[in-house]
Amino acid sequence: MSELVEIVDSLENKISKLLHKLELLSQAKGKLEEELLEMKQSHEATKNSVLEWEEKFESLKMANTMLGSETNKTEAKLKINTLIREIDHCITQLAE
Numbered sequence: 067m068s069e070l071v072e073i074v075d076s077l078e079n080k081i082s083k084l085l086h087k088l089e090l091l092s093q094a095k096g097k098l099e100e101e102l103l104e105m106k107q108s109h110e111a112t113k114n115s116v117l118e119w120e121e122k123f124e125s126l127k128m129a130n131t132m133l134g135s136e137t138n139k140t141e142a143k144l145k146i147n148t149l150i151r152e153i154d155h156c157i158t159q160l161a162e
Contacts, residue, residue: 127141128141128142128145
């Protein structure tokens with residue numbers, strides 16, 4: 067009978083240790099999920115910042131070409147033609 071008590075005690079001890087490990091792992095998982103969420107938000111903010119800076123760079127390039135820079139004159143002409151086509155399309159839609 068004492069062997070049975072020892073086995074039950076041993077099982078209770080092992081189950082207690084497993085439950086403690088489960089709690090620790092659950093807490094670690096929660097922390098990692100929070101960190102992942104923060105990283106995703108940071109990544110999205112960085113991505114938006116990059117897009118904003120790319121737009122500013124394109125605007126500066128366009129302004130530079132308008133001021134007489136020879137390097138991007140063709141690009142400026144293409145951009146102006148595109149803008150004119152878009153305006154013509156808008157006018158056509160308004161006229162209908």
